[in-house]
Amino acid sequence: MSEATPLLRLEHVNKAFGSLVVTRDVSLDLAAGQRHVIIGPNGAGKTSLINQIGGQLQPDSGRILLDGRDVTRLPPEARAQRGLARTFQKNTLFQRLSTFENVRLGVQARFGSIFDLASRALGRDDINDRAQDILARLRLNHLADKRVSSLSYGDQRQLEVAVALAGDPRILLLDEPTSGLSPAETGQLVDLVRTLPAELGVLMIEHDMEVVFSLADRVTVLYYGEVLASGLPDDVAGNERVREVYLGASI
Amino acid sequence: MTPLPPKDTPTRIPGRRTAGWEVVALGLAVVWPFVASPYGAGLVTEVFIFAIAAMSLDLLMGYGGLVSFGHAAFFGAGAYATVLLTMKLGWSAWAGLGAGLAVSGLVAGVIGYLCVRMAGVAFFMLTLAFAQLLFSAAMKWRWLTGGSDGIGGMARPSLLGLPLADSRTMYFVGLVAFVLSLMALRRVINSPFGHALVGLRENEARMRALGYPASRVKLAAFVIAGVFAGLGGGLYAIYNGFVSPDALTFGLSGTFLLMVVLGGAGSLMGPAIGAGIFLLMKQFVSAHTDHWLLIVGLIFIACVMFFRGGVHGLIERLRTGGRA
Numbered sequence: 118m119s120e121a122t123p124l125l126r127l128e129h130v131n132k133a134f135g136s137l138v139v140t141r142d143v144s145l146d147l148a149a150g151q152r153h154v155i156i157g158p159n160g161a162g163k164t165s166l167i168n169q170i171g172g173q174l175q176p177d178s179g180r181i182l183l184d185g186r187d188v189t190r191l192p193p194e195a196r197a198q199r200g201l202a203r204t205f206q207k208n209t210l211f212q213r214l215s216t217f218e219n220v221r222l223g224v225q226a227r228f229g230s231i232f233d234l235a236s237r238a239l240g241r242d243d244i245n246d247r248a249q250d251i252l253a254r255l256r257l258n259h260l261a262d263k264r265v266s267s268l269s270y271g272d273q274r275q276l277e278v279a280v281a282l283a284g285d286p287r288i289l290l291l292d293e294p295t296s297g298l299s300p301a302e303t304g305q306l307v308d309l310v311r312t313l314p315a316e317l318g319v320l321m322i323e324h325d326m327e328v329v330f331s332l333a334d335r336v337t338v339l340y341y342g343e344v345l346a347s348g349l350p351d352d353v354a355g356n357e358r359v360r361e362v363y364l365g366a367s368i
Numbered sequence: 369m370t371p372l373p374p375k376d377t378p379t380r381i382p383g384r385r386t387a388g389w390e391v392v393a394l395g396l397a398v399v400w401p402f403v404a405s406p407y408g409a410g411l412v413t414e415v416f417i418f419a420i421a422a423m424s425l426d427l428l429m430g431y432g433g434l435v436s437f438g439h440a441a442f443f444g445a446g447a448y449a450t451v452l453l454t455m456k457l458g459w460s461a462w463a464g465l466g467a468g469l470a471v472s473g474l475v476a477g478v479i480g481y482l483c484v485r486m487a488g489v490a491f492f493m494l495t496l497a498f499a500q501l502l503f504s505a506a507m508k509w510r511w512l513t514g515g516s517d518g519i520g521g522m523a524r525p526s527l528l529g530l531p532l533a534d535s536r537t538m539y540f541v542g543l544v545a546f547v548l549s550l551m552a553l554r555r556v557i558n559s560p561f562g563h564a565l566v567g568l569r570e571n572e573a574r575m576r577a578l579g580y581p582a583s584r585v586k587l588a589a590f591v592i593a594g595v596f597a598g599l600g601g602g603l604y605a606i607y608n609g610f611v612s613p614d615a616l617t618f619g620l621s622g623t624f625l626l627m628v629v630l631g632g633a634g635s636l637m638g639p640a641i642g643a644g645i646f647l648l649m650k651q652f653v654s655a656h657t658d659h660w661l662l663i664v665g666l667i668f669i670a671c672v673m674f675f676r677g678g679v680h681g682l683i684e685r686l687r688t689g690g691r692a
């Protein structure tokens with residue numbers, strides 16, 4: 118892979134729900150190792166953008182490239198198998214299964230053989246160990262045998278991230294991972310993102326400005342589906358239009 | 369009253385392990401044909417055969433969350449293939465049965481391919497429609513299938529020199545087929561594939577985001593279920609020496625569904641027990657009253673409304689003191 122090929126590239130992506138434009142000519146790159154944060158007011162189209170990258174939503178036009186390969190028409194599972202992982206703004210977990218099984222399924226997706234009908238799923242030590250490691254990294258290991266629906270909202274929120282990390286992705290999309298977390302939990306999550314593998318590309322939606330500026334090496338502002346500004350955090354924070362429409366007095 | 373299970377324990381995926389009582393039941397099953405009349409042996413033989421089909425539907429319904437209303441299509445395909453190949457082409461019944469498994473797997477593959485992308489009511493209706501299609505074909509193509517009369521006159525074959533015309537031999541063929549099917553399906557459920565199937569039942573969007581090809585997993589489940597339902601159908605044909613469009617009816621699909629719900633979906637052994645209760649009740653109740661179907665309807669409603677885990681759930685709760 119040449120230096121010039123970003124992990125993820127969006128080229129002139131457009132999406133509308135009827136007359137409501139949620140993505141307007143969005144182009145952006147995510148390089149390996151980047152911590153790219155998307156901000157924007159409610160309804161700006163942030164989640165819709167992540168859904169188009171993940172394959173949950175089809176753009177009306179434009180292209181999405183992973184490692185330079187066009188994946189615009191590929192379903193979510195094909196993108197995931199190419200190393201793309203995501204979390205959901207609204208927890209999307211296996212509520213009735215154990216915390217461990219939630220993560221284990223994520224590991225199995227990429228390190229197990231899905232169509233293996235004969236061996237014992239729980240007999241794969243490599244997969245079990247990896248699931249345990251991830252739970253430990255998110256300080257969820259004491260909850261391994263609990264049913265997910267019995268976990269606190271904050272723990273479920275962290276499990277979202279654990280499940281996404283399970284398949285050892287190269288690109289990680291995080292949709293407001295800190296929403297609903299206590300300040301302490303938010304701090305833990307920031308630490309986690311900091312300690313993620315250096316070569317992982319992270320694209321993250323975040324509302325908490327403290328989190329944004331402590332993690333981001335690049336910030337993109339979405340406003341009514343459009344990229345209002347994109348660049349280094351300080352440059353974006355200093356941008357006149359951004360100050361007018363979004364950040365207001367908070368910076 | 370048994371206490372409710374603690375809320376924080378994950379839903380155990382039942383049916384994954386051999387339970388002690390199953391071994392006891394197997395012992396009783398081995399003794400049964402020696403203490404029962406040929407009639408009694410035949411009745412339980414039928415239970416084994418229907419249990420195989422009910423367990424195969426449970427793979428789809430209980431583990432995959434795919435409520436198919438056309439399971440008779442696979443049962444009937446296996447039955448017709450077995451009888452037709454034996455009677456029209458002169459194959460041995462065993463070769464006919466083997467080919468019947470392939471035919472029912474193929475039918476399940478085609479129907480599954482067209483159905484697995486549908487969800488909810490559309491899925492339900494489509495599986496029903498395809499089963500009706502096969503039923504109509506069996507009725508119309510008289511030259512091949514004998515229409516509504518069906519085709520009969522197939523003599524029971526022998527196995528290892530033992531004629532299945534003997535009710536005990538037939539019984540043990542049914543028992544062995546049932547035990548092997550249970551073991552095989554249990555293995556599938558414990559496999560990475562089985563865990564993926566349960567994951568799809570729980571949250572398809574997340575499974576796809578993790579990289580699981582949802583449609584292909586469901587299709588594979590369909591084919592596996594189809595093959596086992598076909599085994600049930602083929603054995604039923606051998607048992608009766610006869611097949612008619614009854615093996616493809618909407619009513620039979622409903623019967624399989626009821627067996628699963630009555631016994632407890634998602635437990636394998638539950639639907640097998642459901643098959644037993646259903647057939648024995650049918651035998652005895654329908655001899656005394658004309659209201660058999662009404663009773664079936666009431667049982668179904670009671671199961672769905674008050675009795676979620678079915679008979680198997682009840683056994684598990686009693687066995688574990690409410691912790692299941």
Ligand SMILES: Nc1ncnc2c1ncn2[C@@H]1O[C@H](COP(=O)(O)OP(=O)(O)OP(=O)(O)O)[C@@H](O)[C@H]1O
Nearest residue numbers: 134137139157158159160161162163164165166206
């Ligand atoms: N499936 C849909 N059909 C119609 N409109 C939709 C759909 N999904 C989202 N929208 C609308 O599109 C707009 C953008 O939604 P989106 O969820 O992408 O915003 P967001 O930036 O993630 O907002 P938030 O900060 O509240 O999460 C909103 O007005 C939303 O109501």
Ligand SMILES: [Mg+2]
Nearest residue numbers: 163164165206
């Ligand atoms: Mg959002």
